[in-house]
Amino acid sequence: MSVHKISVKQLVSRVHQVFPGAPENYVLNLVNDALVEIGMHSTKPVQAKMSTVADQMWYKIGDEAKDSSGNNLEANKVYRVDLMDSDGDYIQIPRLIDKNILLMDADSSESALTTPDDR
Amino acid sequence: MASSITYPDDRARWFIEGDKLCIVTNVDSSGNTRTTARKQWKAISEAVTDGLLLHYYGEPNNVISINDELDLDNTMHLAIVDYVKKCLYMDKAGNASDPNLIAVSMQLSNAHKLKFDESIKRYGMRKRDKTGGSRVLKSVSLM
Numbered sequence: 001m002s003v004h005k006i007s008v009k010q011l012v013s014r015v016h017q018v019f020p021g022a023p024e025n026y027v028l029n030l031v032n033d034a035l036v037e038i039g040m041h042s043t044k045p046v047q048a049k050m051s052t053v054a055d056q057m058w059y060k061i062g063d064e065a066k067d068s069s070g071n072n073l074e075a076n077k078v079y080r081v082d083l084m085d086s087d088g089d090y091i092q093i094p095r096l097i098d099k100n101i102l103l104m105d106a107d108s109s110e111s112a113l114t115t116p117d118d119r
Numbered sequence: 120m121a122s123s124i125t126y127p128d129d130r131a132r133w134f135i136e137g138d139k140l141c142i143v144t145n146v147d148s149s150g151n152t153r154t155t156a157r158k159q160w161k162a163i164s165e166a167v168t169d170g171l172l173l174h175y176y177g178e179p180n181n182v183i184s185i186n187d188e189l190d191l192d193n194t195m196h197l198a199i200v201d202y203v204k205k206c207l208y209m210d211k212a213g214n215a216s217d218p219n220l221i222a223v224s225m226q227l228s229n230a231h232k233l234k235f236d237e238s239i240k241r242y243g244m245r246k247r248d249k250t251g252g253s254r255v256l257k258s259v260s261l262m
Contacts, residue, residue, distance in 0.1 A: 008184075008187050009185050009186065011189075014200055015203050028182055028185070031182050031202075033206070038191065038198065038239055039176075041239055041240065043192065046176070047173065049171065051169055051170055052122075052142070052171055059141075062138030073175075074177045075173070076175065076177060078135060078175040082171070083124065083131050084171075084172075086122055086124060086125045090172045091126075091127040092128060093127050094128065094132055094133075095133055097134075
């Protein structure tokens with residue numbers, strides 16, 4: 001049993017039925033815009049590993065962030081975090097709803113803070 | 120190398136701020152609970168290779184050439200056709216000088232916009248969800 005999919009070539013061909021003159025490169029750009037839009041709606045579940053750094057509280061998960069194998073994370077919404085325990089197993093850790101807990105502090109050596117740039 | 124934290128579910132917490140993930144724990148690098156009450160929750164004090172496993176919704180891969188495949192479930196493929204046509208009809212309306220052509224192009228653009236929104240936002244979860252069977256009511260998880 002095969003699954004019917006639309007390839008990019010077929011997609012462009014469908015568009016050219018209505019818009020014969022539409023430049024292929026422009027259509028590809030619009031497809032990428034659509035993928036960004038659709039990506040905001042929880043379509044692609046991903047699991048990635050990251051290494052912890054001693055005394056680092058903040059870990060970048062933005063567009064330029066990478067996992068421990070050097071691949072781009074490309075994260076939109078994190079819904080679960082597991083931390084390795086002393087047996088080497090990953091255990092889910094709770095998400096903190098109230099971030100303003102009284103007893104949390106960052107080390108003076110914290111290097112992952114976002115500082116203002118000079119522009 | 121394994122972590123020194125025996126019970127991460129009890130000893131560590133996470134939250135998101137902007138584009139940063141924050142991990143805090145109340146144990147030191149030896150796995151002992153920090154005794155200073157005022158500074159109990161701090162950053163993890165050890166470097167562990169692959170110590171974190173993140174579960175998240177990622178962005179689909181972009182397409183570079185016409186021979187690429189869409190990095191999406193096939194239930195979403197037609198929505199992309201609608202998105203592209205929505206934009207092209209809008210471009211056509213913007214370039215046309217005939218008022219009738221402009222009106223028709225805008226109507227078709229709106230029709231494709233509606234179809235895109237319906238398939239992604241309104242009924243998107245039903246399409247993406249691979250869960251079958253009867254439904255039950257579940258209270259909201261506060262974790």
